[in-house]
Amino acid sequence: MLQLFPPGRVYVFTRSGNAWILSDTLQVFSPQSGAHYGAAVSVSGDNLIVGAPDEDTTALGTGSAYFYRRNTTTGHFVAAFSTSYAQSDAHFGYSVAIGATQALMGAPGGGVGGTPANSGAVFTWQYAQNAWAALPVAIAPSTVSGAGFGSSVALFDPSGGTSATTFAAGAPGYGATGANHLGEVFVFTLGAGGGRRASVCTNRAKPRVMVSARAWRSLRTVCSAAASRGTIRVVPRCRAR
Numbered sequence: 001m002l003q004l005f006p007p008g009r010v011y012v013f014t015r016s017g018n019a020w021i022l023s024d025t026l027q028v029f030s031p032q033s034g035a036h037y038g039a040a041v042s043v044s045g046d047n048l049i050v051g052a053p054d055e056d057t058t059a060l061g062t063g064s065a066y067f068y069r070r071n072t073t074t075g076h077f078v079a080a081f082s083t084s085y086a087q088s089d090a091h092f093g094y095s096v097a098i099g100a101t102q103a104l105m106g107a108p109g110g111g112v113g114g115t116p117a118n119s120g121a122v123f124t125w126q127y128a129q130n131a132w133a134a135l136p137v138a139i140a141p142s143t144v145s146g147a148g149f150g151s152s153v154a155l156f157d158p159s160g161g162t163s164a165t166t167f168a169a170g171a172p173g174y175g176a177t178g179a180n181h182l183g184e185v186f187v188f189t190l191g192a193g194g195g196r197r198a199s200v201c202t203n204r205a206k207p208r209v210m211v212s213a214r215a216w217r218s219l220r221t222v223c224s225a226a227a228s229r230g231t232i233r234v235v236p237r238c239r240a241r
Contacts, residue, residue, distance in 0.1 A: 007027065007028065007031035007032050007033055007034070007035045007036075007037050007052075007180050008027070008031075008035060008036050008037035008038040008039070008052065009025060009026065009027045009037070009038055010024075010025070010026040010027070010037070010038040010041055010050050011024070011025055011026075012024035012025070012026065012043075012048070012077060014075075015230055018225075023075065023076065024076050024077050025189075026038075026050065026066075026068065026077060026079075027074060028052070028066065028082075028097035029079070032052075032055055032056065034054055034057075035052045035054055035055035035056075035064075036052060036053055036054045037050060037051075037052035037055065037063070037066070038050055038051075038052070039051050039052065039053050039054075039058045039093070039094070040053070040095050040096045041092060041096065042096045042098045042155075043098065044099045044100060045070075045100055046068075046069055046070035046072070047067070047068070047069060047070075047098045047099070047100070047103075047127075048068040048069075048070070048077050048098065049065055049066065049067055049068070049088050049097075049098040049103055049105075050066045050068070050093075050096070050147065051063070051064075051065050051066075051092075051093030051094060051096045051098075051105065052064045052065070052066065052093055053090065053091040053092065053093045053094040055084070055093075055210055056085065057084040058084070058086040059069060059086065059087065059088035059089075060088050060089065060093075061088060061089040061090065061091055061109065062084050062085060062086060062087060062088065062089075062090055062092060063084060063090055063091045063092030063093045063094065063107065064082050064083065064084040064085055064092060064093055065084070065092065065093040065096055065105045066079065066081075066082045067079075067081050067082065067083075067103070067132065067167065072149040075137050080132075081127075081133075083105075083123075083130070085107050085110060085121075085123065087107075087109075087110050087111070089109045090107040090109045090110035090121075091104075091107060091108060091109040091110075092105060092107040092110065092123070092159065093105055093106075093107075093152065094106050094107065094108050094109075094151060095108075095150060095151060095152050095153045096153070097153045097154055097155035097167065098155065099155050099165060100127070101126060101127045101128070101165075102124065102125065102126055102127070102155060102165050102167075103121040103124070103125040103126075103127075103132065103155075104122055104123070104153045104155055104167055104169075105122070105125075106120070106121075106123075106149075106150030106151060106152065106153045106169065107120060107121050107122075107150055108120040108148035108149060108150045108151040109148075110150075111143075112137050112139055113137075115139055115143040116143055116144065116145035116146075117145055117150060118145055118147070118148060118173070119139070119140065119143040119144055119145055119146070119147050119148075120139070120140070120147055120148050120149030120150040120151065121137050121138065121139050121149065121150055122137070122138040122139075122149070122150045122153055122167075122169045122181065123137055123138075124136070124137070124167075126139055132215045138169065138188055139188055139232065140169075140171055140174065140184075140211045141186070144171075144173070144174055146173045147170050147171040147173045147174040148170075148171055148173040148174075149169060149171035149186070150169050150171075150176065151169075151171065151172050152169070152172075153167060153168065153169050153170070154167060154168045155167045156168075165189075165190065166189055167187075167188050168185050168186065168187045168189060169185070169186050169188070170183065170184075170185050170187070171183060171184050171185070171186065187229075226235070
């Protein structure tokens with residue numbers, strides 16, 4: 001039977017020489033039409049996470065994220081567990097990112113802890129003692145309805161041999177009063193206590209943003225910059241390296 005809105009799949013490829021070989025085809029055990037499973041994916045080592053932002057769990061459009069772990073014997077990814085956020089149209093899993101010990105799931109349509117609708121949130125998880133556990137939810141420092149915080153996320157590898165990492169979350173609808181939808185990117189330091197705001201990248205008129213040198217190296221952007229007292233002055237209109 002033809003489905004008008006297929007549930008989605010994820011195809012995993014492994015490089016062999018100069019070619020990419022299909023090694024896994026992933027889908028949910030009970031696929032749901034229109035869930036858009038595979039709309040967001042991230043892989044790091046033996047960890048893989050897949051977003052299904054339109055899956056209906058407890059309500060319409062709540063969204064889900066699926067965790068997978070590679071079997072070191074067979075080399076194939078095996079389903080570990082899934083998680084979601086019980087809020088209508090939160091679109092949990094719209095963006096995902098995973099590392100060796102941290103995972104991020106964006107829910108740009110959500111409102112957490114009394115924040116406005118569609119202000120968005122980023123759910124952070126940490127792997128310890130052979131299990132994943134939820135950390136405090138990260139929200140934008142100043143929540144704005146329609147900001148869509150968590151529409152995109154990026155997780156940076158730990159440094160200095162510690163488990164702490166840095167992550168960035170985009171809020172394309174964020175803007176000051178009278179200047180909506182300019183967008184901002186919030187950079188957080190992630191540790192055992194959850195997310196903590198470190199700096200903000202914006203695109204307002206005549207932008208001038210101060211970002212720490214460590215965050216600059218992690219973000220790996222190429223911008224017009226000048227070093228000053230351990231910081232870098234960033235002029236947006238950046239391009240990815």
